[in-house]
Structure formats: structure tokens, C-alpha cells
Amino acid sequence: MTDQWVSFSQHGIAELVHLKGEIDLANANDIGRAIVAHTTEANAVLIDLTAVSFLDSAGVRLLDFIVGDLDDRGKPIKLVVGERGAARMTLQLCSFRTDLLSTDLERAAAELGR
């Protein structure tokens, strides 16, 4: 049901979550449930937002929840966003911690491993 927006794979030790398309009030909850189902057991999580063309506050709330959950469990997480674009803009407007954000998937993965 959420396959058009979210897909999963393994990248090193991290569970890699690919998001794409528009994430808003209409689909954020479903996407959130799909991500949580895949990451509750993960030791590290990478969320790739480079293909996200729109991200609203519902999407921000979703990411905030996932980050908080992993922080509580002491598991590292990184969000990969493009240099420009809607996702970066929204996350910056919401003042997401810069240590969470990365523009490069490989670098983010390497940082997770440290």
C-alpha cells in the first residue's frame, strides 16, 4: 500500500529506507507504520530522502518520531537529503539537528559505522 513511497534494503549494518514522491498528511501515517515495522530491530538506520519531492509537517512529525525512538534505544540514524529541494527546505525550516543530516549516502553510512 505504501510501496510507491517507501522501500527497504540493507546497507552495511544499517537498515536503509528509501523514500520518494510527495509525503504529506495523506500518506505520512501509513509510511510511518511501514518504517517502524522495519526499523524496530535495526541497529542503525539510514533514511534516504533525496527522491522526496515534497515533505510537509506530517512528514516531519514522522521523521521526528523515528529519530526519537532510535535515540532512545541508543541506535544511530542519519537522514540523507539533497543539497537543495523540498525535503531539505522543510527539515531546515524545522531546524533538524545538522548532525542528523547528510548529503551523501556513503558518507552517512560510514559515519553510522563509527
Added chain:
Amino acid sequence: MSETGGPDVTNELRLPWDDDPEDLYEHAPCGYLTTLPDGTIVRVNETFLAWTGYTRAALIGHRRFRDLLTAGDKIYHETHYAPLLSMQSEVHEIALEVVGEDGRRLPVLVNSVLERGAGGAPRIIRTMVFNATERRSYERELLAARREAELSEQRVRVLQRIVADLSAAPTEAEVAEAVLRAPEPAFDAASSSIYLMDADRDQLIAVASTDPTTGNWEDMPRSSPRAVAEVARRGDLHVIGTLAEADEHFPDLAESMRRSGRATVVLLPLTAGAGDEQAPHVLGVLAFSFREERLLSDGELRVIRLLGQQAGQALDRARLYDDARRREERAGFLARTTRSLDEEHRLLQRARRLVERVVPEIADWAAVRLQVGPAGLLEDAGGPAPDAELLAGRVADATAKAEPIFAVDGDGLGCTVLPLTARGKVLGTLSLRMAADRRGAEAEKFFLVDLADRSGLALENARLYEQERAIARTLQRSLLAADVPGGDPRFAVETYYQAAAQDLEVGGDWFDAFLISPHKLAVVVGDVVGRGIDAATTMGQLRSAIRALASAEHGPARLLEQLDRFCERVDSARMATVVYGEIDLNSSELAYACAGHLPPLLHEPAGSPQYLLQARSAPIGSRAGDRRRTEHRVRLAAGSRLLLYTDGLVERRGRPIDRGFEILAREYARRRDAPLKGLTAGLADTLVGRDHADDVCLLCLTLGTEERLERSIGADPLQISLLRADLRGWLVGHAVDPDCVNAVLLACSEAVANAIEHGYRDDPFGVVDVSATVSADAVEVRVTDRGSWRGPGADFARGRGLQLIEDSMDEVFFDRGEGTTVTMRRHRGGVS
């Protein structure tokens, strides 16, 4: 003594009738007794003594008359004779039996007279005794004859009733029941049983008994040495009068006679069509038995044989009747099944319907297996399912041999497996488990083979249909899915295709949009005659032809003329309808032509929608229609929306087409402010719904960029992304820079989400109005709802939404009156 001196003959010569009274008394032709009133014999004649053997001395003074009678008659004498005599003084023709001296009984008739003295006192009884030996035996014969006649009459009555029952019995089972009830009332039999011949299996089946504890109840082959089978083979009546006879000829019968305490058994074949020259046709055997040894009279035997013939004929008639009825039922079943299968076009549904028709009407379990696709297809009904391994073996056998394998008693599976064949190829199998009594019969086998033949053909047709349908649909999808140009701020195209419901074949509707040159866009909607793979193929050819023939120079009329010529080579394209338009993206001029197609519907930013009714001509390749192709040009205002569609959208059975046009125009106008994205799907949904018999194809083109964007959307989060698509296109069309576009999209989305989540929290039918204007230095967006809005502090997350609006826009104003209006402004060309 004679005066004349003649001889006195009175002493020597007596006339023969001049009896001596004493001699007459003694030797009279009847006995004569004189008794005292108490019955003591005082005088008796010689005749009586001679008849009874007594001496005179033994009787006179020693015996009373009643002492000479049998015990029964003594009582009769006391109760009838004596009282009657005393009252009437005489009795006549009293039948009594006198016991002689040697004990022999002498039947007599007695007349007595009571003599009375002066004063009426009884003085003496005179009794005359007639010998009635002859008369008594005659009476006995009469009685016996009457009893026999009565019995015979009773038998005849019983038989008449049974014959009436037989003629009224329509089925074999009822005939058997009627025959079974005959022997007990007709012949006083103790019990009876009936066996019927199963000609197909050459077996005798025990069907019923009035006392099932007797006899051996297993079915037997006709060749069995058992007595019943023997009688069935010979076809004539057997009476086994004694156990000894049974021991000698039929040990099996003797054994069951002993067990059930029977002394005589009658085995009666039930025969029909017995011509003299040919052996009678035996349809069954009626067995009845007696506890005592019973000798049957010739009359009884005649009646028994008659019963056998009557019953046989009734059975024969019932069997013919049963056969006819079963044939009729089978024929009816086959006809109904074929019809019912025809109603379904799809393979799976047809297979499903087949098993559902077979169960429970002819089987308690059935399965269709088809070798289609990688996994095959299996549909079953009823239960319980038989042993899977045994069944798989039989299915494999039947498939390999391409021949039916019928269930046989005791095969451990009980299932008949019929190969489903069509055009000499085995498609799969139909497996059935039928009731045991339906197995084996030849007629039943023919019926099943017929059923399998018809089903095979129906399923093969469905498979071919399925295959063709899949190909056609794939072909159509691949053609329709080909990319429609997008991402150009000068125009936007939205398309929608909805296949006919009810599992119909694909239609020949199509749409297309392509750039002829960098500044000329072509849009097409067409409809090919017919359905299925032919229509899909033709549609593909026409679509390609139009793409190939379209040129920046010639225009729509010329293109239609070329399509007419194309038809001469591709005849299936004849009578296709096409609406074709070319839009000059620089001048916003539309040139269009309609070949037999429904008119396009144009909605300009001002005013109501108009049907474009110019430039009409006959369908492609039409021979009877007007094929002078013309075209018409219209200049479109920026923000105009042009709708092309196929007839499925407006044509309804039982509704004039004018009415369809009116409804379309009204719905189209109502959606003037709806986002383009989802517009065509929404129109199709409103106008035709899901359950429709025709394909529907729509193409909506928005031209140019409206100066002012105005949209109204329902209070549904899913609508936000549709709005965003329009807003994004509009912003890009006005060459707004990407950062500003993203910021406006985010702020507008958040504002609309706020309106939906808060303003219309309790109103699912609320509407959010969005308007946007763009100037040289700024974009302004206004989002209005009429809901009961709650303050931002109520919800942390929405608080974040409002924060995002504030952060991404340069100026934000909230106006809360009846509902809320958020007005947001962002400067172009850089973030503040």
C-alpha cells in the same frame, strides 16, 4: 268269513301294503323311541337298535335318550331340545349325533312329540329318529366349498388391490413396495422379500423385505448358485415345500430357513414380455415364506404366477418410465449447464460454475483441474474431498489416456475422472464422486461423457477468450500508457481510461497527446468499432498512423483525409470515430476536426462550458457519410480547459444523448475550480460510476497559465496533493524560481491541512478554497475555510505546521471570522 263261501283270504293272503302294525313299528325306515318325561327309554324299535348296536334290554329302563348323545349334544339337549319340547310339546328336525354302542357317531334328525295326560301333565314323549349321515357329509362339502370360495375371493381381492397399486406405481421402488405387500394378506405368508435385477451390472439387488431379519441381504451376481439367482435365471416359479427339499437343492436357502424358522418358501420370478416361444424376461424375484409346511393348491399357484407376471409388467413399465425420466433429467441438466456456463466468459468463473452445478445435483463432490498457467487451476465443490493421492493417480491416468475412468465399487476412491478435451487436446479433468446407485449404468456413462465434452468445449472457449482478452488488454494498456507530454508550463494534459465493467472485452477507445513540433501540440481521442484483440490492434494502428501523419503544416482536415485513405488498407479501422485537435502553443490557437466523434467541450476562464460543434464530418472511411473534411479554429484564453471524451461518458441506455451532454457540461462547470489532476477520473466516476457496460476514455487539456489560480477542494487529505500539482504547474508556468515554488507549496499545503484537520474536524463535506496570484515580485496565496477553527496551541504538530507557514513565507495574515482565511505572501527570487 265270507258269506258267499269264497275263500277267506284274510288270514292267508294279505295285501303287500297291508302292513302288520307291529312289524311296521319294529322295522320302520326310521328309529322310534318312547320315553318317560324324564327321558328314560321305555320302548324302542328294532331299526334304532340296529343303527346303534344296542340291545333292547340295555336301553329300556336303563338309559335316558340324552345319555345316547355326544357331549356337545347333551348340552344342546338340555338347553334347546328339552325346553322347546316342554313349551311347544313338539320339536322338529333337531340335528343331533347319537353315539352307538361301539362309539361310532350317527348323525340324526329328531322329531319329538310330548303327550300330556288329563290335566296337562306330561305323560310320555314319542321320538322319531332319522338317519342323517348322507345329509351331513353333503353339508360339510358345501361348507368346505364355501370356505374355499371365500378364501379365493379374498385372494382375488388382495390381488386386485395390488394390481391397482402396481398400475399406479410410477417408479421401480414403488412397484417393488406394492409387490412386497402381496403375499401376506393373499396367502397368509409369514414374510416376503423382493430382489430386483440390475441389468447393467448383471446383479440381483435385495431392495426390500417385510422382515429384514430373514434371508441373506447381500447383492448377488446373476450367476450366483443361490436359490434366488437360480430362479431368476430359469424364470419359473419354485416352491420349496419342505426343509428337506431345500437341503437337497439349495443349501443357502435351507440355512436361512432354519435360522428364521421357515418351513416352506416360494420363489416367484417377476417376468415381463413372456412370449411363448422366448424365455420370459426376468426383472426380479419375489420370495415369500411360511412358518408351517404349506401345500399350495393349483388355484393358489395359478394366482401366484399371475402375480409374478403382473408385477413384472409393472416393473418393466416403471423402468421404462424411470429411464425416460432420467434421460429427460439428464438432457435438462446438460442444457441448463451449457446455458449457465455460457453466461460466464471468464475461465475461473466458468470452472467454478461447472462444479457448483454438478454438486449437489449429480455428485456430492466435484473438482475441475485445468492445465493452464504455471500453477494450473483447481476449483472444487462439495465434500469431503477424496484421498488426494489416489485421485492424483487416477487424474494422471485419465489425462494420459484421454479416456474417462469410471468409479467401480470397492476401488477405494469412488470417483469418476473425466478428461476435458477440446480440439483433440486434454485441457484438464473433471472428477466426480457420485452416489453409489448412479455408478455403472451405461446410460449414466454416456451422460457423463457428454457432460465432459460440453464442459471441455466451454472451458476451452473461456481459456481462448481469457488469452485473447489478456493480450488485448496488455496491448491496449501499453498503447495508452505511452507518455503524454508534461512538464511544459504552456499546457497540461490529464487523461483517464476506465475499462468496461462486467468483465467485457476491451474496447477500442483511445487517447493520445504528442508534440508535432516544439510549438504545436496534438490531442486525439478516438473509438474503433468492435471489441477484443481486433479492436485493440486497430486502435494501435490508427494511433500510430495519426502520429505519423500529423505534421506542422497540414492541419486536422488534411489528417482526416489521410486517415480515410489509410482505411482502404486497414479495413478494420473503417467507421472509427476521431476527434483531433492541434494547438499552437505560441498563439494559443486550436484547430480541430471531428470525424463522427462527439464534440469537444471547452471551458474558458470566463463563462460556461461550450461544445465545439464545428468541423464535423463522417467517421473514418465512411461510405455513406459526408467525408468532406473541414477544420475549425478557435483562439483559447489562457487557463482554458478542453475536454475530449468517448461516447461511454455520456451515452446511457434509456436516456437521450442531449441529456447526457447537459449533465456533462454541468459537471464539468462544477469542477471548474477543481485541480486538473484527478479531474478526468472524477468526471468518469460521477457520470458513469463503476458499473458500466462501455469503456470510457477522457483527455483534458489545460492551456496557458491562468493569471489567477482558483481552486476548491474537498476536506480530504488526499486532495492536497492534487491541488499541489496544479499549483506547482501554475507557479512554474509563471516562471517562479524553485525555492519560492517549494516554499509556497509547503505553506499552502500546511494551510490547507490545517483547514482540513482543524476547521473541518467535524465536517467531512467542508470545502477549502485556494486562490493564488503572482506579480513581478511576489506570490500571494489565500486559503479559506468555513469551519470552526481551533487555536494553534491546541496541537503541537499543527503548531509545527503553522510555524512552517510562518518560516517559509515572508508575510502571513490570519483572518478569523466565520471560518478562517490565511493570506500568505512570498517574495520572488530569493528567500527573505
